[in-house]
Amino acid sequence: MWAIETRDLTKVFRTLTGKAVTAVSGLNLRVPVGDVFGFLGPNGAGKTTTLQLLLGNMRPTRGTAFLFGHPVGDPEIRRLVGYLPEKFQFHDFLTAEEFLDFHARLHGLPARLRRQRVDAVLEFVGLQQRRRSKLREFSRGMLQRLGLAQALLNEPRLVILDEPTSALDPLGRRAVRDLIVQLKAQGVTVFLNSHLLSEVEMTCDTVAIINRGRLLFQGQLRELLQVPTQLDIRVQNPSPQWQRIAAAFGEIVAVNGDVLSVRTRDENAVPDLVVALVNAGARLLSVVPKRLSLEDLFVQVVTDERR
Structure with missing residues (x-):
């Protein structure tokens, strides 16, 4: 069983003039359980569309996608997925604790479990001392760690991170990278969409490269780097x-x-x-x-x- 598997996954959009634009074409991905998986491609390669298809936010034109052997639309499986989008909406008038409690409510967690999970994820990302601080006081790196905490509230088996370090300084990138390594140690599968290739090289076990919606390479990172x-x-x-x-x-x-x-x-x-x-x-x-x-x-x- 794979954490993520796609079979001939294809998405075609229509312009206002009726022209067909293929964003993803015949994509066959296999993400091993417990791996940190790097998803790479230039701008406009189809990465964002692929993420939305995997999250069930968009229907494919053709093909299928599975998470842990179940269709992406299965509500039970979606509960096992955490997601941090590239441009997350942080309400700066909330405290870190209030922000996480709000998202825990969206997951439908009961009050007692909400408190437990908020405490646990704040400790995991190293923000327990700032739990009552307003988000307007947070640095970009702290906000990104808080966003990752949000993605972990439901104790996911799979975490999808969209450009989690793109706007961070070197210290912020290292902090997020260390958290990803800790998630892997806990057996969580991490799907990392990033254009910072040096970060991918330091973090990922397996990678896939796409361009123009087509898969160009997929395999172990050490295999990709096994060049003359x-x-x-x-x-x-x-x-x-x-x-x-x-x-x-x-x-x-x-x-x-x-x-x-x-x-x-x-x-x-x-x-x-x-x-x-x-x-x-x-x-x-x-x-x-x-x-x-x-x-x-x-x-x-x-x-x-x-x-």
Whole structure:
């Protein structure tokens, strides 16, 4: 069983002139239970539409979506989902306690349980000392933690977070990231929609990349990052001979002056390459290994799809 599974999920909108615009096309997602799942794509890729389909706020044109094996429209399953939208409406005249009590009432929690859950989530996000402070006194980071607390009131098995760190400073991002790690430790599945790829790289187990409503990649983050190692080798008196030797160990990516860039999938070949060059008489000034980041790979995947 998957925390989230979609089968051929498709959403087509009609403009005022009747033109069909496909926002999501044949999406087949599988989110493992207990994972932190990163959902990535450029602006206009269909991420927001997908979230609304998963939350049951929008009906698909075609296809189906399941949460823990049940259709998204099942009321029992929807009670197991917490959601923090990108632009949450905070009523700044309320205290943190009043704000959470209001949302607990929306969940239909009885009075005694409301008090217990408000206490529990305030403690979890580290705001118990500010429970009676007005929200107008809160920083952006504190508000975001409070928004996450709201998403946890119903003790969800799945939490969907839409750009939870986009407007935060580095300290605020770290605080939210730490909370996500704690949720994972408790067995909660986290679906993270974010364009901050460095945050995704530090947090997520699995990722999916979409563009123009289509799925381009889905899998373990370590699989996505399992790309060739690139070496920038600076050689005194560069020669075509050194390029021929390097080509036996990997792909010559670029030659820029005295720097030879070589890409190899086998990290164990790196020492052999260095030894081969030295034995052939090359004088190496530096050997700098280079790994592609998630951002580099994201740009590569999306760019290749556009060609």
